[in-house]
Amino acid sequence: MLNLPIPVRDYIDNLTVDTLSPAYLLAKKDGRLSNWGGKWSVYGITNLQQEKYVAEQLFFLEGLLPLDEVPIFLPCIKIKDEIFADVHLFSGDEGDWVLLLDATLEEKQRSLMQQKGNDLSLLRKKQAKVLNQYFSKNDPEDLAKDMLDLELKGERKDITILFADIRGFTAYSENNPPDIVFKTLNLYLLTIIQPILEEAGMVDKIIGDAVMGLFGVLASTGSAQTHAVKAALKMIEAIKNINTQQSNNSSALDIGIGIASGPVALGIIDSKNGKTFSAIGYHVNFAVSLENQASSSEIIIDVNTFNKIDNMQEYFLPTTFLDEGTQEPKKIYSYLVK
Amino acid sequence: MIQKKICMVGAFATGKTSLVERFVKSIYSNIYHTTVGVKIDKKLVKFGEQELNLILWDIHGEDEFQKVRMSYLRGSSGYFLVVDGSRRYTLETAFSLQQRVEDAIGEVPFILILNKADLIDESEIDDAAMAELSQKNWTVIKGSAKTGLGVEEAFGTLAKKMLEA
Numbered sequence: 001m002l003n004l005p006i007p008v009r010d011y012i013d014n015l016t017v018d019t020l021s022p023a024y025l026l027a028k029k030d031g032r033l034s035n036w037g038g039k040w041s042v043y044g045i046t047n048l049q050q051e052k053y054v055a056e057q058l059f060f061l062e063g064l065l066p067l068d069e070v071p072i073f074l075p076c077i078k079i080k081d082e083i084f085a086d087v088h089l090f091s092g093d094e095g096d097w098v099l100l101l102d103a104t105l106e107e108k109q110r111s112l113m114q115q116k117g118n119d120l121s122l123l124r125k126k127q128a129k130v131l132n133q134y135f136s137k138n139d140p141e142d143l144a145k146d147m148l149d150l151e152l153k154g155e156r157k158d159i160t161i162l163f164a165d166i167r168g169f170t171a172y173s174e175n176n177p178p179d180i181v182f183k184t185l186n187l188y189l190l191t192i193i194q195p196i197l198e199e200a201g202m203v204d205k206i207i208g209d210a211v212m213g214l215f216g217v218l219a220s221t222g223s224a225q226t227h228a229v230k231a232a233l234k235m236i237e238a239i240k241n242i243n244t245q246q247s248n249n250s251s252a253l254d255i256g257i258g259i260a261s262g263p264v265a266l267g268i269i270d271s272k273n274g275k276t277f278s279a280i281g282y283h284v285n286f287a288v289s290l291e292n293q294a295s296s297s298e299i300i301i302d303v304n305t306f307n308k309i310d311n312m313q314e315y316f317l318p319t320t321f322l323d324e325g326t327q328e329p330k331k332i333y334s335y336l337v338k
Numbered sequence: 339m340i341q342k343k344i345c346m347v348g349a350f351a352t353g354k355t356s357l358v359e360r361f362v363k364s365i366y367s368n369i370y371h372t373t374v375g376v377k378i379d380k381k382l383v384k385f386g387e388q389e390l391n392l393i394l395w396d397i398h399g400e401d402e403f404q405k406v407r408m409s410y411l412r413g414s415s416g417y418f419l420v421v422d423g424s425r426r427y428t429l430e431t432a433f434s435l436q437q438r439v440e441d442a443i444g445e446v447p448f449i450l451i452l453n454k455a456d457l458i459d460e461s462e463i464d465d466a467a468m469a470e471l472s473q474k475n476w477t478v479i480k481g482s483a484k485t486g487l488g489v490e491e492a493f494g495t496l497a498k499k500m501l502e503a
């Protein structure tokens with residue numbers, strides 16, 4: 001036994017009692033309650049009765065008593081609303097001991113992580129299904145169905161649209177054999193798509209050497225704008241990585257990205273080829289225009305996006321965009337990634 | 339009063355919590371709240387004169403990062419293997435869990451629920467998977483926590499099996 005001075009031991013004791021709210025009971029080998037104490041009230045248990053069967057009073061103990069010598073540890077059991085306990089069972093000379101230690105805080109922390117992990121995992125799975133359909137040239141029928149609640153049919157929604165286009169691909173395709181061209185295209189497209197999925201976006205369209213991603217359509221935590229800009233940064237980073245991996249200089253391709261946010265019409269269009277998902281509206285076109293203006297490794301975003309990206313604002317410099325239709329200059333923001 | 343413990347096991351997000359909520363409270367929600375640790379519910383079922391108190395252990399799902407602890411299964415009289423019919427790999431998870439549960443607590447009655455049967459177009463349980471399942475000679479019930487399909491049947495069948503066991 002660790003030899004601790006009494007004041008230290010007492011301090012630890014108090015700490016445990018305060019933070020872990022221990023509650024214990026002793027069950028006889030015939031399963032009846034013999035003795036109990038500690039903070040049962042924390043767990044909402046106030047009416048324990050001597051000599052009554054323990055499993056009838058605490059139904060989470062059904063099947064567990066009497067213990068066959070081997071202790072049992074049951075972490076994070078929900079005892080009542082919002083209250084969780086680690087349940088320990090071990091046997092002693094007088095019978096079986098049951099000890100509850102509060103695990104409510106731990107449950108809260110684990111819950112956040114687990115939820116995010118599982119949500120992302122499900123999202124990836126859904127998108128992978130969609131991508132498979134794209135790349136295996138299956139009918140991209142019901143593209144949206146996997147990803148959207150039906151209530152979304154023909155809805156107007158505030159979302160963020162990201163448009164990314166591979167630069168120099170046309171020249172590249174003219175100087176290389178077609179099979180290499182398509183292999184490279186696939187590699188780059190998949191590289192661009194991955195960050196969209198990671199940031200809870202959905203891949204709406206792949207048009208030649210460009211990809212359109214929508215953020216804020218699928219439920220997720222955090223602002224759609226932030227997710228989109230993060231995805232853009234990851235894309236540029238990832239493209240740089242594959243460029244350095246590919247020794248041959250002729251394949252030094254790059255991307256430019258445009259991002260705009262605002263209300264668009266989301267809907268499912270029925271055509272003779274089946275149903276396709278579609279986002280329509282000014283902001284979709286605006287994202288395309290911004291992408292057109294972007295040079296290699298440049299991210300250009302509109303004001304609506306800029307306003308919602310918190311501390312990532314510091315990367316961006318204000319500039320202007322001349323709307324060809326209205327001839328009106330518009331304030332936009334640019335980040336040229338070095 | 340007879341009381342029996344039943345565990346819900348399976349991959350994450352297969353619908354374990356939803357099935358229990360449908361059975362115990364007749365409610366269903368589309369929103370996904372993952373279960374951390376275990377939630378325990380109970381429900382009284384009747385077979386003629388016979389009354390049985392089911393203690394339902396809704397255990398967290400198995401994911402990339404955490405396996406289900408077999409200590410949770412201790413004292414179970416039966417269990418459900420819950421599979422999401424729209425995610426093929428959740429069937430593999432069920433196969434591996436069944437093995438581990440049997441190693442830990444021995445042979446007790448269990449039923450495999452092919453949940454989310456309402457998502458007909460998205461089903462990933464193809465003929466090959468069905469063939470593999472039928473080879474095992476397990477009790478398999480198609481169900482849906484969303485529509486309620488098969489839920490009463492599943493719990494009723496398992497309860498009966500446990501009483502007979």
Ligand SMILES: Nc1nc2c(ncn2[C@@H]2O[C@H](COP(=O)(O)OP(=O)(O)OP(=O)(O)O)[C@@H](O)[C@H]2O)c(=O)[nH]1
Nearest residue numbers: 350351352353354355356368372373399482483484
């Ligand atoms: N369409 C459909 N969706 C379902 C059905 N059952 C559950 N879901 C949905 O699937 C998701 C997961 O359901 P849960 O009951 O939380 O799954 P779980 O197995 O308890 O998940 P973990 O606790 O994380 O292991 C939720 O969004 C549910 O609404 C069903 O029968 N049909």
Ligand SMILES: [Mg+2]
Nearest residue numbers: 354355372373
């Ligand atoms: Mg659950």
